[in-house]
Amino acid sequence: MAEQRGHWSGQIGFILAAAGSAVGLGNLWKFPYITYENHGGGFVLVYLLAVLLVGLPIMTAEILLGRRSQLSPVGAFRKLAAGHRGARWWPAVGFLGVSAGFIILSYYSIVAGWTLRYIQLAVTGKLGALASDPAAMQEFFGHRYLADGWQQVGGHFLFMLLTVGSVFFGVKEGIERVARVLMPLLFLILLALAGYAATTSGFGEAMGFLFRPDFSHLTGRAVLEALGQAFFSLSLGMGAMLTYGSYMNRTSSIPKAALEVSIMDTAVGLLAAVIMFSIIFTFRMPVSASAGILFTTLPTVFYQLPGGGLITAAFYLLVAFAALTSTISLMEVVSSYAIDELGWARRKATVVMGLAIFAFGCLSAVSLGANKALSNLNVFGKESAVGLFSTLDFLSANWLLPVGGLLIALFTGWILPRRDTQDELEAGHGRLGRIYTGWRVLIRFVAPLAVGAIIASIIFLGMEYQ
Ligand code: PHE
Numbered sequence: 001m002a003e004q005r006g007h008w009s010g011q012i013g014f015i016l017a018a019a020g021s022a023v024g025l026g027n028l029w030k031f032p033y034i035t036y037e038n039h040g041g042g043f044v045l046v047y048l049l050a051v052l053l054v055g056l057p058i059m060t061a062e063i064l065l066g067r068r069s070q071l072s073p074v075g076a077f078r079k080l081a082a083g084h085r086g087a088r089w090w091p092a093v094g095f096l097g098v099s100a101g102f103i104i105l106s107y108y109s110i111v112a113g114w115t116l117r118y119i120q121l122a123v124t125g126k127l128g129a130l131a132s133d134p135a136a137m138q139e140f141f142g143h144r145y146l147a148d149g150w151q152q153v154g155g156h157f158l159f160m161l162l163t164v165g166s167v168f169f170g171v172k173e174g175i176e177r178v179a180r181v182l183m184p185l186l187f188l189i190l191l192a193l194a195g196y197a198a199t200t201s202g203f204g205e206a207m208g209f210l211f212r213p214d215f216s217h218l219t220g221r222a223v224l225e226a227l228g229q230a231f232f233s234l235s236l237g238m239g240a241m242l243t244y245g246s247y248m249n250r251t252s253s254i255p256k257a258a259l260e261v262s263i264m265d266t267a268v269g270l271l272a273a274v275i276m277f278s279i280i281f282t283f284r285m286p287v288s289a290s291a292g293i294l295f296t297t298l299p300t301v302f303y304q305l306p307g308g309g310l311i312t313a314a315f316y317l318l319v320a321f322a323a324l325t326s327t328i329s330l331m332e333v334v335s336s337y338a339i340d341e342l343g344w345a346r347r348k349a350t351v352v353m354g355l356a357i358f359a360f361g362c363l364s365a366v367s368l369g370a371n372k373a374l375s376n377l378n379v380f381g382k383e384s385a386v387g388l389f390s391t392l393d394f395l396s397a398n399w400l401l402p403v404g405g406l407l408i409a410l411f412t413g414w415i416l417p418r419r420d421t422q423d424e425l426e427a428g429h430g431r432l433g434r435i436y437t438g439w440r441v442l443i444r445f446v447a448p449l450a451v452g453a454i455i456a457s458i459i460f461l462g463m464e465y466q
Pocket residue numbers: 021022023024025026027104232233234235236238240326327329330
């Protein structure tokens with residue numbers, strides 16, 4: 001039986017849920033780390049440009065496609081492409097997105113599970129003992145915790161349970177309700193930590209590092225990395241924003257929502273970087289690349305501060321909240337596919353798909369445990385030392401999202417008639433005038449060319465941009 005399609009309670013409901021999707025491990029973990037790798041200032045400026053010129057227009061396009069069609073990705077493309085060029089093929093873009101959601105969630109939930117374990121360790125005081133010795137911390141994370149397949153499966157299970165448990169109750173009663181509680185808490189914790197960071201002696205240096213543009217280190221590769229990061233961080237290219245847009249009322253403004261979500265997502269990434277670098281510079285800690293920065297360097301540093309246990313617990317709670325509102329959006333893309341396309345009831349869709357994703361993720365969890373050389377673990381890409389886990393991440397972040405984003409931009413810019421996109425963007429907003437023209441130039445030319453350049457450089461230069 002078809003259920004009534006759920007909707008957000010209003011503009012704020014959408015914004016909190018969409019910001020929840022965007023703000024996640026990508027901001028708190030990956031953004032500070034790749035900013036560090038790319039020497040700060042110049043990179044940050046390029047990242048901001050990527051968000052403004054590519055991320056924002058594509059986010060606007062995704063929400064537009066969802067709200068216009070009132071369907072999840074596959075159905076949305078089928079409905080909107082009807083009667084246009086390539087009508088038969090466009091739904092494949094939606095299916096690509098659903099597959100990306102399935103794959104990303106299967107490993108993202110494992111990393112998210114680590115935060116639960118760290119909260120527990122912080123609260124029980126065990127983390128304090130480990131963190132007093134950087135070598136012991138490293139040993140614990142790389143060789144004991146990650147190598148324990150059962151613990152990996154357990155954390156993954158718990159996080160999937162939280163995710164399914166939220167999506168199960170639907171758009172307003174589940175997703176929005178969780179976001180309404182978690183997002184303000186997340187901002188509070190983040191601001192409190194930022195306030196704390198501002199009192200540390202490394203704060204000034206951190207601000208200079210992040211905001212004084214220095215282009216002497218800026219490489220072509222850094223530009224591509226910035227663009228890729230904008231994609232992942234804003235949850236673009238796989239239909240998450242499209243699906244959330246399909247629950248948006250026609251009285252809400254799409255351009256305004258897209259702008260606000262992009263600003264929040266960017267602000268959280270910047271704040272996280274300010275917090276981490278202030279503390280790291282204060283203690284002159286060597287920055288371990290990749291996963292280590294969040295799960296080995298930071299706890300070591302936190303415990304040197306007065307009240308370290310409390311700060312650590314608050315911090316991992318923050319990361320867990322951010323991750324949960326992101327896994328919820330990944331889950332919703334997959335569930336809404338089963339609801340809209342297979343005709344399943346929501347509860348069946350979330351439980352069955354949740355189990356399938358859990359089972360698939362177990363392969364990654366176990367492949368993590370099977371690999372003993374984990375000290376250079378980089379979950380989001382480069383040193384592909386962890387088998388299935390990093391292969392899946394590499395595949396989804398480097399290929400599925402950019403290709404999906406490119407196709408979404410081409411579809412919205414070149415296939416959908418101008419009057420349709422203008423009508424949808426102005427509904428709930430009022431006349432857009434030049435803003436519409438600007439968006440149209442970005443979505444037809446700037447975004448496809450920029451994303452096309454990333455994909456081409458990966459193919460022709462063999463560049464890993466993540
Ligand atoms: N944007 C999320 C993050 O930064 C990850 C994500 C990607 C979520 C794609 C949904 C879709 O962590």
